[in-house]
Amino acid sequence: MSTTIDTRGLSCPQPVLMFLTAVKTDAQGPFSVLVDNDASLENVSRAARNRGFAVTTTDESDGATRIDISKS
Amino acid sequence: MKPGFNVFSTTTGIIATGLVFGVLAVLLQQTGNPGNMGICVVCFNRDIAGALGLHRAAIVQYLRPEIMGMVLGAFGAALAFGEFKPRGGSAPITRFLLGGIAGIGALVFLGCPWRVILRLAGGDAFALFGLAGLVCGVGIGTVFFRMGFSLGRSQVQSKISGLVLPGIMLSFVALYLLNPQVAGQPQNGVLFYSVKGPGAQHAPFILSIGVGLIVGFLAQRSRFCTMGALRDVLLFKQWHLALGFMAMLCAALLLNLYLGAFKPGFENQPIAQPDNLWNFLGMVTAGLAFALAGGCPGRQLFMAGEGDNDAAVFAVGLIVGTALAHNFGLASSPAGVGPHGMAATLAGLGVCICVGFFNCKRGA
Numbered sequence: 001m002s003t004t005i006d007t008r009g010l011s012c013p014q015p016v017l018m019f020l021t022a023v024k025t026d027a028q029g030p031f032s033v034l035v036d037n038d039a040s041l042e043n044v045s046r047a048a049r050n051r052g053f054a055v056t057t058t059d060e061s062d063g064a065t066r067i068d069i070s071k072s
Numbered sequence: 073m074k075p076g077f078n079v080f081s082t083t084t085g086i087i088a089t090g091l092v093f094g095v096l097a098v099l100l101q102q103t104g105n106p107g108n109m110g111i112c113v114v115c116f117n118r119d120i121a122g123a124l125g126l127h128r129a130a131i132v133q134y135l136r137p138e139i140m141g142m143v144l145g146a147f148g149a150a151l152a153f154g155e156f157k158p159r160g161g162s163a164p165i166t167r168f169l170l171g172g173i174a175g176i177g178a179l180v181f182l183g184c185p186w187r188v189i190l191r192l193a194g195g196d197a198f199a200l201f202g203l204a205g206l207v208c209g210v211g212i213g214t215v216f217f218r219m220g221f222s223l224g225r226s227q228v229q230s231k232i233s234g235l236v237l238p239g240i241m242l243s244f245v246a247l248y249l250l251n252p253q254v255a256g257q258p259q260n261g262v263l264f265y266s267v268k269g270p271g272a273q274h275a276p277f278i279l280s281i282g283v284g285l286i287v288g289f290l291a292q293r294s295r296f297c298t299m300g301a302l303r304d305v306l307l308f309k310q311w312h313l314a315l316g317f318m319a320m321l322c323a324a325l326l327l328n329l330y331l332g333a334f335k336p337g338f339e340n341q342p343i344a345q346p347d348n349l350w351n352f353l354g355m356v357t358a359g360l361a362f363a364l365a366g367g368c369p370g371r372q373l374f375m376a377g378e379g380d381n382d383a384a385v386f387a388v389g390l391i392v393g394t395a396l397a398h399n400f401g402l403a404s405s406p407a408g409v410g411p412h413g414m415a416a417t418l419a420g421l422g423v424c425i426c427v428g429f430f431n432c433k434r435g436a
Contacts, residue, residue: 008225009224010226011226011366011375012300013217013303013304013308016308017217017307017308036157037155038155039295043295046310046312047308050310
């Protein structure tokens with residue numbers, strides 16, 4: 001069961017901070033992060049990859065993107 | 073959203089962007105812009121305020137095409153890559169206030185973070201105190217972020233709202249072309265021009281707007297941000313944006329060395345003021361304002377080009393703040409800090425700390 005983090009409407013650094021806060025609680029994940037701007041998509045993905053997570057992205061129907069983050 | 077590959081947001085991309093910015097900034101300095109001021113977002117917005125008559129400091133009046141280019145370049149990139157997404161409604165009046173305070177603090181130091189880089193690259197030792205202040209201001213901002221600081225979520229806005237600032241910038245281009253500078257004249261039509269001082273020093277229009285467009289395009293794609301560069305290192309040890317910051321510094325420094333324009337020390341530095349305590353504190357205030365607003369003044373212009381209403385409000389606040397800085401004697405000059413610059417710096421810092429504290433989950 002992945003933890004969902006809704007960052008829609010927020011801009012950096014908050015989406016990355018919310019993801020990193022979740023990692024502190026659950027170091028293994030998985031996590032689903034909802035973002036609605038490309039800068040947040042890139043920043044959260046980069047932060048996850050730098051911490052050894054695998055990242056996949058899926059477009060949502062409302063124009064947002066879901067970033068699925070799990071240990072590879 | 074198209075989660076496709078964006079080469080500009082890679083490590084190579086952000087470094088290349090920084091290198092290009094450093095070269096272009098020195099190019100503008102070599103072709104007419106003031107010393108160590110190839111690109112200064114705050115100074116140039118201050119000059120725009122002067123050109124429009126919002127302040128009447130005669131030496132800093134020029135409708136800087138770089139700013140128009142930066143917004144329009146980012147707007148074009150956002151349109152081309154499907155990233156033009158009008159949004160807003162995240163504490164707009166607070167962002168206006170932060171923009172004004174940032175402009176005032178930066179004019180006590182005499183430069184935004186972009187000019188900190190260019191002053192360091194020119195050998196200006198006063199800029200070391202500005203850099204230290206910037207790091208401290210952004211550092212205070214990261215404390216608030218750790219405490220849960222947020223100005224709230226933005227919402228999707230109408231397409232037309234995202235066109236407002238790019239539209240204003242396009243109208244500035246038209247104003248410039250309809251009211252061109254007449255040699256030796258302080259005014260043509262509705263625009264004011266400096267006949268001496270920094271406002272009279274500028275690269276040719278085509279070069280200025282061309283560089284602005286390139287900078288806007290590249291910065292929108294790469295997310296280049298001089299405040300974010302420091303914030304991300306302090307907040308989560310992420311060096312990505314810092315590489316762009318350092319690349320810009322390296323490129324400008326090496327080019328200045330090659331051109332013989334690197335003059336290290338405190339003596340005869342162009343458009344610098346000698347009081348280092350207030351060089352430091354001015355940038356503490358500005359740095360905190362940039363951090364709380366989520367981007368350096370350049371990044372605010374680029375986000376406004378993407379349709380971000382809140383960033384546009386910050387940019388307008390910045391223009392108003394720079395006008396007030398000259399109307400009320402807050403801005404520094406090479407002679408020193410303005411008569412009310414110290415009070416404004418401390419008051420601005422106090423307001424920023426209140427904004428930070430009362431927008432924290434653990435605040436209020």
